[in-house]
Amino acid sequence: MNIKPLADRVLVKPAAAEEKTASGIIIPDSAKEKPLRGEILAIGNGTKDEEMVVKVGDTVLYGKYAGTELELDGEKYLIMRQSDILAII
Helix, strand or coil, X not given: CXXXXXXXEEEEEECCXXXXXXXXXXXXXXXXXXXXXXXXXEECCCCCCCCCCCCCCXXXXXXXXXXXXXXXXXXXXXXXXXXXXXXXX
16 A cells, blocks of 8 residues: 555555345445445554544444545545544444
């Protein structure tokens, strides 16, 4: 990975969106909800006022509009502040 987040930011790979419902109905791309969980791939060093609580490999929940989307080598990622993370699963 060539991306190293700065300060209290983290790089998250969002989980794949659900393809089917529990009853087997296939969900079209236009109706899929944005996933609200993902895996931490890289973290910054933190700031003097806030140390990093999350670590690489953690699965986290984050807010619906959290972070900035970026695409690298065909993969989609989010970069966000640690404070945008709601919970560690």
